[in-house]
Amino acid sequence: MIKERIQLIAEEIFNNVVDYRRHLHTNPELSFEEVATSAFVSAKLDELEIPYVRMADNGIVGLITGTKPSDKVVALRADMDALPITEANDVPYKSKNVGVMHACGHDAHTSSLLGTATILSKLRNEFAGTVKLIFQPAEEKLPGGANLMIQEGVLENPKPQAVIGQHVMPFIDAGKVGFRAGKYMASTDEIYVKVIGKGGHGAQPQQNIDPVIITAHMLTGLQQVISRFADPKNPSVLSFGKVIANGATNVIPNEVYLEGTFRTMDEKWRADAHIRMKKLAEGLCESMGAKCEFTIMKGYPYLINEEKLTANVKGFAVDYLGKDNVLDLDIWMAGEDFAYYSQVADSCFYRLGTRNEARGITSSVHTPTFDIEESALMGSTGLMAYIALKQLGN
Numbered sequence: 502m503i504k505e506r507i508q509l510i511a512e513e514i515f516n517n518v519v520d521y522r523r524h525l526h527t528n529p530e531l532s533f534e535e536v537a538t539s540a541f542v543s544a545k546l547d548e549l550e551i552p553y554v555r556m557a558d559n560g561i562v563g564l565i566t567g568t569k570p571s572d573k574v575v576a577l578r579a580d581m582d583a584l585p586i587t588e589a590n591d592v593p594y595k596s597k598n599v600g601v602m603h604a605c606g607h608d609a610h611t612s613s614l615l616g617t618a619t620i621l622s623k624l625r626n627e628f629a630g631t632v633k634l635i636f637q638p639a640e641e642k643l644p645g646g647a648n649l650m651i652q653e654g655v656l657e658n659p660k661p662q663a664v665i666g667q668h669v670m671p672f673i674d675a676g677k678v679g680f681r682a683g684k685y686m687a688s689t690d691e692i693y694v695k696v697i698g699k700g701g702h703g704a705q706p707q708q709n710i711d712p713v714i715i716t717a718h719m720l721t722g723l724q725q726v727i728s729r730f731a732d733p734k735n736p737s738v739l740s741f742g743k744v745i746a747n748g749a750t751n752v753i754p755n756e757v758y759l760e761g762t763f764r765t766m767d768e769k770w771r772a773d774a775h776i777r778m779k780k781l782a783e784g785l786c787e788s789m790g791a792k793c794e795f796t797i798m799k800g801y802p803y804l805i806n807e808e809k810l811t812a813n814v815k816g817f818a819v820d821y822l823g824k825d826n827v828l829d830l831d832i833w834m835a836g837e838d839f840a841y842y843s844q845v846a847d848s849c850f851y852r853l854g855t856r857n858e859a860r861g862i863t864s865s866v867h868t869p870t871f872d873i874e875e876s877a878l879m880g881s882t883g884l885m886a887y888i889a890l891k892q893l894g895n
């Protein structure tokens with residue numbers, strides 16, 4: 502049985518995978534700077550005699566082909582970059598790069614995929630089909646490594662029929678995984694606004710153009726664009742986390758600066774919302790005598806898990822981990838550049854539980870105290886190998 506074979510190898514290599522993870526965790530690199538990480542991955546692939554090519558500078562794409570005949574291809578993706586955060590954990594594998602930390606678990610994804618590659622290379626003579634290993638740079642920074650790798654042809658020659666990715670989830674206990682079919686994560690756009698008025702004495706508003714009161718209208722007006730024009734069945738979120746009006750009790754400032762985020766799950770509405778928000782902001786400013794600079798920096802698209810593929814992969818997870826360890830998830834309004842694969846190929850992005858409350862491993866991703874329960878890596882390496890082989894029809 503292939504499942505038992507995989508489980509056995511996953512146990513044998515577990516300590517190595519933890520070592521990989523700790524090495525990567527200790528030596529994190531920022532998006533687009535994953536030089537040593539990339540060299541580490543390629544050295545491991547060399548050891549495993551897995552051929553690979555480079556893409557998007559630090560990206561690596563390996564191919565493992567089973568010796569049994571089949572032209573089916575499945576792609577497995579892991580991201581490799583870290584975040585500009587100073588680690589606060591006191592652990593033996595604490596980040597040595599000050600101000601840089603694997604606070605989103607991409608060290609776990611990369612080491613897990615190296616473990617999966619080890620399992621698959623040991624089983625090469627027992628399966629049919631090709632597994633494409635995508636070690637991707639720069640998930641955390643626009644324009645996103647996924648986007649660049651697709652432009653450079655990562656989904657061609659050979660073309661995968663399915664792309665599978667996993668991401669750590671500190672709200673799910675280690676040993677469990679979670680799935681959601683259909684729309685799962687949001688598109689993410691950044692909004693930058695400058696309302697330019699005319700500052701002056703707070704006692705003489707008639708001589709000034711007050712950008713503060715215009716901004717107050719704008720904030721409520723923009724929320725109404727979302728609440729009145731979006732289909733209520735389609736989730737949309739608009740939040741402004743930065744509003745700077747640097748006047749004083751008796752000083753009206755010259756300008757107000759705002760930064761916000763807009764997230765949704767429909768590309769047509771996303772484009773429409775951009776136009777409507779800009780129009781409202783500019784129209785409002787004009788009507789009140791101010792100028793407006795309204796800029797939207799487009800982020801990642803929404804992420805969709807193809808229904809049939811996700812049902813299959815979830816079924817394989819139930820086979821491998823048991824029914825009680827496979828959860829159903831709700832939508833998640835964060836963004837993820839895996840979304841780019843999901844826009845052009847049948848894709849499935851699932852969550853790997855990494856929580857261990859007893860050991861205090863509960864911090865959210867992107868925080869200085871984030872860590873993972875490493876035993877999760879035993880399940881993750883074997884599960885991904887099992888998913889790949891089953892998806893290839895073995």
Ligand SMILES: [Zn+2]
Pocket residue numbers: 605641866867
């Ligand atoms: Zn992240």
Ligand SMILES: [Zn+2]
Pocket residue numbers: 605606607640668
């Ligand atoms: Zn991440």
